[in-house]
Amino acid sequence: MKISGKIKVIGEVQTFGNNGFRKRDLVIETLEKYSETILIEFVQDKTDLLNGYQIGTEIDVFINLRGREWTNPQGEKKYFNSIQGWKIQTITNNNPPISSGNPSLKNIIDDDDDLAFL
Numbered sequence: 218m219k220i221s222g223k224i225k226v227i228g229e230v231q232t233f234g235n236n237g238f239r240k241r242d243l244v245i246e247t248l249e250k251y252s253e254t255i256l257i258e259f260v261q262d263k264t265d266l267l268n269g270y271q272i273g274t275e276i277d278v279f280i281n282l283r284g285r286e287w288t289n290p291q292g293e294k295k296y297f298n299s300i301q302g303w304k305i306q307t308i309t310n311n312n313p314p315i316s317s318g319n320p321s322l323k324n325i326i327d328d329d330d331d332l333a334f335l
Contacts, residue, residue: 279304
């Protein structure tokens, strides 16, 4: 799955336990009319994917949804979900690419930067 949004928060790397489990949080605000604020976790070597990104950058984040069951000390089952990121790319252009197979669009764009009129 993919979520598109603008970076709102980039957390610090957190390390847990004797095995050195690493986790880093990213918060994005989606680009929809009614935007949502989404927390995405990056774990282990994927925490490094956030290096070099800055708040305000528009990105696509590729994610996996994770779910787990836990039984508390009273014997009640609880269920938890998380969103884990595994790939990020900067959104460079919101316009769809022009296909060279479409002759009407192909004629509009000229190699010598002259405006073409139809």
